[in-house]
Amino acid sequence: MHRFLVKLSSSSSPFSNQLRSLKNQRLILPLLPSSKPFTSSSVSPPPSPLNASNRFGYPYSADLFRNLSPLNPNSRILGVNGITSSRCISSEAVRESIEYDVLIVGAGPAGLSAAIRLKQLSQEKNIDLSVCVVEKGAEVGGHIISGNVFEPLALDELLPHWRQEHAPIEIPASSDKFWFLTKDRAFSLPSPFDNKGNYVISLSQLVRWLGGKAEELGTEIYPGFSASEVLFDASDKVVGIATKDMGISKDGSKKENFQPGVDIKGRVTLFAEGCRGSLSERIIKKYKLREEVNAQHQTYALGIKEVWEIDESKHNPGEVIHTLGWPLDPKTYGGSFLYHMNDRQVALGLVVALNYHNPFLNPYEEFQKLKHHPAIKGILEGGTVLQYGARTLNEGGFQSIPYPVFPGGAIIGCSAGFLNVPKIKGTHTAMKSGMLAAEAAFGALHEGLNMNTYWDNLRDSWVWKELYAARNYRPAFEYGLLPGLAISAMEHYVLKGKVPFTLKHGKADHEATDLARKWTPIVYPKPDGVLSFDVPTSLYRSNTNHDHDQPSHLRLRDPKIPEKVNFPEYAAPESRYCPARVYE
Amino acid sequence: MPFLFDESSSPSFRSRNQNCLLLHLFCCSRPMKILVAVKRVVDYAVKIRVKPDKTGVETQNVKMSMNPFCEIALEEALRIKEAGFAKEVIAVSIGPSQCVDTLRTGLAMGADRGIHVETNSIFLPLTIAKILKSLADVENPGLIFLGKQAIDDDCNQTGQMVAALLGWPQATFASKVVLDKDKNVATVDREVDGGLETLNVDLPAVITTDLRLNQPRYASLPNIMKAKSKPIKKMTVQDLKVDIKSDIEILEVTEPPKRKSGVMVSSVDELIDKLKNEAHVV
Numbered sequence: 001m002h003r004f005l006v007k008l009s010s011s012s013s014p015f016s017n018q019l020r021s022l023k024n025q026r027l028i029l030p031l032l033p034s035s036k037p038f039t040s041s042s043v044s045p046p047p048s049p050l051n052a053s054n055r056f057g058y059p060y061s062a063d064l065f066r067n068l069s070p071l072n073p074n075s076r077i078l079g080v081n082g083i084t085s086s087r088c089i090s091s092e093a094v095r096e097s098i099e100y101d102v103l104i105v106g107a108g109p110a111g112l113s114a115a116i117r118l119k120q121l122s123q124e125k126n127i128d129l130s131v132c133v134v135e136k137g138a139e140v141g142g143h144i145i146s147g148n149v150f151e152p153l154a155l156d157e158l159l160p161h162w163r164q165e166h167a168p169i170e171i172p173a174s175s176d177k178f179w180f181l182t183k184d185r186a187f188s189l190p191s192p193f194d195n196k197g198n199y200v201i202s203l204s205q206l207v208r209w210l211g212g213k214a215e216e217l218g219t220e221i222y223p224g225f226s227a228s229e230v231l232f233d234a235s236d237k238v239v240g241i242a243t244k245d246m247g248i249s250k251d252g253s254k255k256e257n258f259q260p261g262v263d264i265k266g267r268v269t270l271f272a273e274g275c276r277g278s279l280s281e282r283i284i285k286k287y288k289l290r291e292e293v294n295a296q297h298q299t300y301a302l303g304i305k306e307v308w309e310i311d312e313s314k315h316n317p318g319e320v321i322h323t324l325g326w327p328l329d330p331k332t333y334g335g336s337f338l339y340h341m342n343d344r345q346v347a348l349g350l351v352v353a354l355n356y357h358n359p360f361l362n363p364y365e366e367f368q369k370l371k372h373h374p375a376i377k378g379i380l381e382g383g384t385v386l387q388y389g390a391r392t393l394n395e396g397g398f399q400s401i402p403y404p405v406f407p408g409g410a411i412i413g414c415s416a417g418f419l420n421v422p423k424i425k426g427t428h429t430a431m432k433s434g435m436l437a438a439e440a441a442f443g444a445l446h447e448g449l450n451m452n453t454y455w456d457n458l459r460d461s462w463v464w465k466e467l468y469a470a471r472n473y474r475p476a477f478e479y480g481l482l483p484g485l486a487i488s489a490m491e492h493y494v495l496k497g498k499v500p501f502t503l504k505h506g507k508a509d510h511e512a513t514d515l516a517r518k519w520t521p522i523v524y525p526k527p528d529g530v531l532s533f534d535v536p537t538s539l540y541r542s543n544t545n546h547d548h549d550q551p552s553h554l555r556l557r558d559p560k561i562p563e564k565v566n567f568p569e570y571a572a573p574e575s576r577y578c579p580a581r582v583y584e
Numbered sequence: 585m586p587f588l589f590d591e592s593s594s595p596s597f598r599s600r601n602q603n604c605l606l607l608h609l610f611c612c613s614r615p616m617k618i619l620v621a622v623k624r625v626v627d628y629a630v631k632i633r634v635k636p637d638k639t640g641v642e643t644q645n646v647k648m649s650m651n652p653f654c655e656i657a658l659e660e661a662l663r664i665k666e667a668g669f670a671k672e673v674i675a676v677s678i679g680p681s682q683c684v685d686t687l688r689t690g691l692a693m694g695a696d697r698g699i700h701v702e703t704n705s706i707f708l709p710l711t712i713a714k715i716l717k718s719l720a721d722v723e724n725p726g727l728i729f730l731g732k733q734a735i736d737d738d739c740n741q742t743g744q745m746v747a748a749l750l751g752w753p754q755a756t757f758a759s760k761v762v763l764d765k766d767k768n769v770a771t772v773d774r775e776v777d778g779g780l781e782t783l784n785v786d787l788p789a790v791i792t793t794d795l796r797l798n799q800p801r802y803a804s805l806p807n808i809m810k811a812k813s814k815p816i817k818k819m820t821v822q823d824l825k826v827d828i829k830s831d832i833e834i835l836e837v838t839e840p841p842k843r844k845s846g847v848m849v850s851s852v853d854e855l856i857d858k859l860k861n862e863a864h865v866v
Contacts, residue, residue, distance in 0.1 A: 096806050138627075139647055205645055225805055246802040259802040386633065543647075545629035 095242070096262045100132040100220075102441055103240055103266025105227045105279060107135035108144060109203070109427050110413025110434035111272030112210040113158055117438035119217035127446055131219045132264060134243065136226030140211035143274075145305060145389040146203040146427065147337050147347060149173055149195050149320055153462070154431035159213065168205040171342050173198045174318030179375065181326040186375040192492050193423065195320050200339045202347075203427060230279050231263060238408030240265030241279065249549045268441040268451065269409035272434060275300065275392050280415035289402035289411075297508045298396040298417055299474075301334065304367045304579050305349035305390065306538075307341075310383035315344045322424075327369040330481035332356040333395075333474070336370055337424070338379065345386065346379065351424070353395055353477075354577075355512035358519045362576040364390075365524035368532035372525075380531055388541040390579040393426065394419045398471035399505060404433075404458070405451045412437045420466055422473040422488065429463045436461060469497030478506045516571035535581045542580070554582060615671040616726035616787075618661040620695065621716055622654040622677050624686040625736040638836050640706075641736070650686050653731025655693075657793040659800040660761055661729045662694040669763050672696045674723060678715055680704050684816060691811035692803035698816035701824070709737075711828050713745035718824035720750055725788065727770070732757050732792040743792035753785040756792040763787075 102118055104111045115131050122129040137143035150169060155162055162169065173195035179186040211221055227241035240263060247258035271280045276298075284290060290297070321338040328334045333353035340346050350367040370376060394400070394417040401418070404411045412433045419426030440454035458464060472491055477484030491497065506512065527534045546553075556562070562583075566572050574583035626632055627647040635642050650658075661673045675690035677683040678701040687698035701715055720728060733740035747754035755761075755772035759780065762771045774781045775794050785791075803811075821828055849855045859866040 096804075098806065098809070138649075142647065202645075208645075220809075222805055222808060243805060255799065257799045257801045259804045262805045264805070387631075541631055543630050 095260055097265060098132075098262060099240075099265040099267075100130040101266065101445055102129060102131045102268045102270065102438075103264055104131065104133045104270045104272055105241055106272035106274060106277065106413070106415075107133045107137075107140045107211055107214075107221055107223065108207060108272055108274055108413060108430070109210065110415075110430040111135075111270070112140075112207065112214050112434070113154065113431040114270055114272065114412060114434035114438040114441075115214045115219040115221075116158060116210065116217060117435040118442060119214070119219055121439065121442045123217070125442075125446070129442070129445065132266070133214065133219055133221045134225045134227055134241070134264060135221065135223045137223055139208075139223050140221060141204040141208035142223070144204040144207045145303075145391045147303075147305070147339055147349065147424065148201050148203040148206075148427060149339060149425065150199045150201045150203070150206070151197070151423075151425055151428040152199065154428040154435065158431065158435055165213075166209075168209055169199045169201050171200045171317045171340075173200055173320050174316070175320060177319070177321040179321065179323045181323050181373055181375070183326055184374060186323070186373070189324075191322070192488065193320070193322065200318055200320065200341050200347075202341060225262075227264075227273075227279055228261065230269075230282060231265065232408075236407065238269050238283070238406060240269055248551055250551060252551055255549065266409070267445060270434075270437055270441065271409065271411045271415050272413045272430075273415045275394050275414040275417075277415040280411050283406055283411065284402050287406045289404070289406065290400075292403040293401070295402050296396065296399045296505050298394055298400040299353070299355060299505050299509055300392045301351050301353045301395050302363050302392055302577070302579065303349055303351045303390060304363060305347060305388070306385050306541075307387040308346050308348060308380055308383045308385055309344050310346055310379060311381075312344055314379050314382075315346070316340050317342055323375075324485075325481075326373065327366045328352065329358075332358070332361065333477045333481075333484070336367075336376075338376065346383075348376070348380070351393070354392070354509040355506060357512060357514040358522070359513050359516050359570040359573040360519055360521045360576065362522070362524060364535065364538075364579040364581075365522075365576075367579075368527055369524065371531045377531060385533070385541060387543070388538040395421050395474055396505065397421045397474060398467040399475070399502060401467070403455065404437075405455050410437045410440070410451055410454050418463055418467060420470050422470050422492075429466065432461060432463050433458065436463075471497060472499065472503045475503035475505055478503075513570060513573060515569055521571070535579075539580055544580070616669060617672045617674060617723055618664060618670045618727045618729060619674050619676060619716070619720060619723055619725040620654070620658045620661045620690070620729045621712075621731075621742070622658060622675050622686055622690055623651040623731070623734045623736075624648050624677060624679055624683050625651045625734055628652055628735055634837055634839050638838055640834070640837050648682065648686075650689055651731050651734045651736075653733060653735075653793055653795070655731075655800040656795065656797050657729040657731050657791075658690055658693055658695060659798045660758075660791075660793055661727070662801075663798065664727070664761070664763060665694075667763075669765055670726065674699060674725070676701070676716065676719060678703065678707060678712055687816050688808075688811050689803060691814040691816075692808040693801060694807070695814075697814055699819060700816055701819050701821060703821055705828070706834075707828065708830055708832055709739045709741035710745055711826070711830060712742050713749055714826045714828075715821065715824055716742070716746045717749040718826055720746070727787060728752075728790045730790070730792045732794050743790050747790035750788075750790070752789050754790040754792070755783050755785045757794040758791050759794050759796045761791060761797070 104114055111133055115133050118129055118131050135143075152162070152169065155167075159165070176191040176193045176195050178189045178191035178193065180189050215221055225243045228244040229242040230238055231240045231242055233239045242263050243261040245259065245261045247255045249255050271277060271283065273280050317340050319340040322335060324335045333355070334351050336348070336350045338346060338348045348371070350363065350370050352361075352363040352366065371380060394414055396417050397419065401416060402411070404416045413430035414426055416433065418429035418433050420429060436457045437454045440449070440451050440457065443449035443453055444451050473488050476487035476491070479487070525532070527537075529537075562572070562574065566574060575581070625648065626641065626643060627649045630647050632641050632646075634640070658673070658675060661670070664670050665673050673695045674697055675687055675695040676699045677687050681702060683700055683702075687700055691698055699719065707715075716728065728746060730743040730746070732743065743756055744754055755770065755774060757775045758772045759775045760773035763769075764771065768787045770785050770787060770789055770791065772783050772785060772791060774783060775796065847858070849858060856866065
């Protein structure tokens with residue numbers, strides 16, 4: 001496999017001309033002889049004029065490459081300026097490399113808002129910027145799942161004319177109900193939420209629409225490509241990502257449709273992978289971004305959601321219901337939501353905080369139980385389930401925000417963690433963080449400013465004020481459900497976050513799981529096939545489909561731990577906590 | 585003719601080419617075009633549901649992709665081109681404006697150009713076949729590849745109808761295709777109910793592809809980028825002078841009745857009684 005360096009200019013026509021001229025010149029570099037195993041020393045920088053530095057002056061010094069130690073098949077040496085050695089050593093290990101001004105990993109609300117903002121700025125200031133968004137889902141919006149009652153604050157700033165542009169935001173929230181559930185009854189409580197001015201939407205549809213807007217403005221979006229590694233240069237600065245090799249069989253060997261991944265480089269890289277993004281977590285760890293601002297650990301919750309099509313008579317578009325209490329016990333934080341969308345559809349879900357103590361708790365089964373509650377059952381009866389899915393969300397809020405800037409880029413959206421926990425809304429803050437990062441990136445690329453302006457602007461913005469005011473709600477529940485509710489009421493009606501102290505989170509979620517011997521197994525009722533379902537039926541509705549002949553997506557760091565620790569001490573909680581039952 | 589590697593092909597293609605008929609590798613008597621028809625359908629992994637008004641299956645906000653059999657057809661055409669037997673692969677799609685996305689995927693896999701016949705009506709196989717015949721009259725391909733059937737209607741008719749309209753030989757359910765350029769013949773293994781049947785078809789011919797023919801390649805990111813600059817010609821049905829009046833009208837689409845659970849019977853007599861009096865099959 002030869003190495004093919006492509007320089008992408010920011011506007012499409014010069015690119016196609018450039019490409020045509022490249023084709024005419026047949027700039028194919030000499031094929032590496034297949035008998036020689038690939039070692040870094042045997043590949044010399046290609047004798048091509050593309051090598052010097054690109055149009056924007058991004059330095060490409062090939063001699064940084066010289067001093068790499070010989071490759072060993074088990075180590076992964078992060079490459080330099082285009083040569084990233086992949087795990088399989090062969091003569092084809094030289095990967096193609098593509099450069100952009102800004103690379104965004106993840107086409108969600110944060111990533112797409114950043115892309116749109118960048119393109120808006122480049123149009124305003126008449127400076128071209130090439131922006132690329134890579135998305136692991138097969139289509140934009142394919143991996144998006146959220147309640148969602150949308151607060152259009154950030155969208156009003158980003159695309160003020162969204163109402164005239166057929167945005168899929170049509171159903172205004174019409175009522176806010178808040179119920180405390182016991183096994184048989186529902187008590188109406190004064191709603192802590194005020195959703196006036198917000199809309200009940202499908203976030204995946206909104207993201208699809210945002211993707212269309214971003215493409216109209218000239219962003220290149222590539223769905224179906226997941227970023228598997230971060231690329232660093234010799235000074236440990238992030239220069240981009242490498243996409244996964246495709247066409248690998250279960251045992252790791254290459255299939256006939258093998259396609260090596262590609263290196264995508266950006267002068268600025270923005271990570272917008274969502275909650276617990278794999279690369280973002282590595283970056284946060286590597287650059288110690290939480291320690292830098294004395295942030296606490298992140299805490300999480302698991303949200304499990306179904307979309308139902310219900311009886312016309314029971315459907316009330318815009319109705320927003322939240323519940324607390326049953327089926328979760330007072331020591332477990334969580335609650336459910338039921339939002340009436342359009343087309344007779346409702347979104348129903350249960351959110352369970354992952355610092356629950358009982359290792360026998362099964363969030364999926366709790367969700368099935370919830371649907372049998374008389375108040376919920378009444379709404380669902382006569383309806384059909386259309387879709388199912390689940391996703392983790394951040395609950396750390398203000399206390400857990402890491403320093404989001406690192407050499408080479410920044411982290412935006414839920415990968416950093418801007419969800420407003422008491423409001424249970426994170427879309428608007430994610431979008432705003434994307435916009436602020438885009439402004440900082442633009443400044444960094446064209447005005448010689450530092451990416452740190454992102455952090456400064458974040459702290460000056462409404463995102464910071466909002467998250468600061470909301471910071472004490474969730475930690476208050478460490479003291480239990482009722483004290484938590486009492487403190488929340490105080491916060492909401494009286495204090496509004498204006499206390500001088502900040503409550504801290506308890507233990508990290510994984511440390512909160514208690515030993516199995518202290519608890520008794522919970523016996524969950526069997527699914528009835530009408531309101532509640534077993535996991536395989538639900539999975540079928542999630543439209544996930546994996547090719548059989550594929551390496552396992554789960555790689556345990558130490559495969560002995562489930563036998564030595566999980567099973568004896570915690571009664572194998574992994575067989576219960578995954579809503580897709582991937583651990584068997 | 586020197587054998588030029590396409591930049592995007594991986595070395596594994598070389599071995600695949602060696603498995604194809606390499607005897608006449610450097611001999612191209614006449615530069616051949618291959619026309620591949622690709623259909624945009626609901627993605628195979630999506631759980632479909634019928635629209636509440638029963639006029640069809642819900643396609644709004646549902647993931648759409650290239651019909652899997654069409655991908656196999658395109659892959660075979662690309663391999664034939666890479667073996668040196670054809671000079672150009674043209675992808676054709678008939679449907680609404682979003683078909684351009686499907687064509688771009690085809691171009692990213694390696695097709696040279698695309699043709700989009702734009703229409704918002706749902707066309708049944710005969711109309712599609714007539715359109716493809718008109719295109720074949722214009723383009724004069726040496727081979728037309730189609731998937732054996734589309735996964736949305738499962739008609740399995742279009743390829744056969746195209747062949748009949750053109751008066752060309754057809755080899756359907758292909759699981760292996762071997763070309764002999766000198767004799768202008770394709771040897772095709774067909775998957776039939778009884779097993780495998782091998783046919784020799786004179787070119788030009790229509791071949792429809794079955795599952796085991798090949799594994800379609802992934803479109804690599806650089807190829808997706810290059811595909812943006814490949815041309816897609818837009819045409820209308822009027823341009824092709826095709827009569828689109830359909831003889832078939834879809835009255836209603838409903839879900840199949842839910843399967844009732846089985847009943848355990850306690851004796852043979854009871855079974856016979858139920859078969860006779862309840863199921864009315866005896």
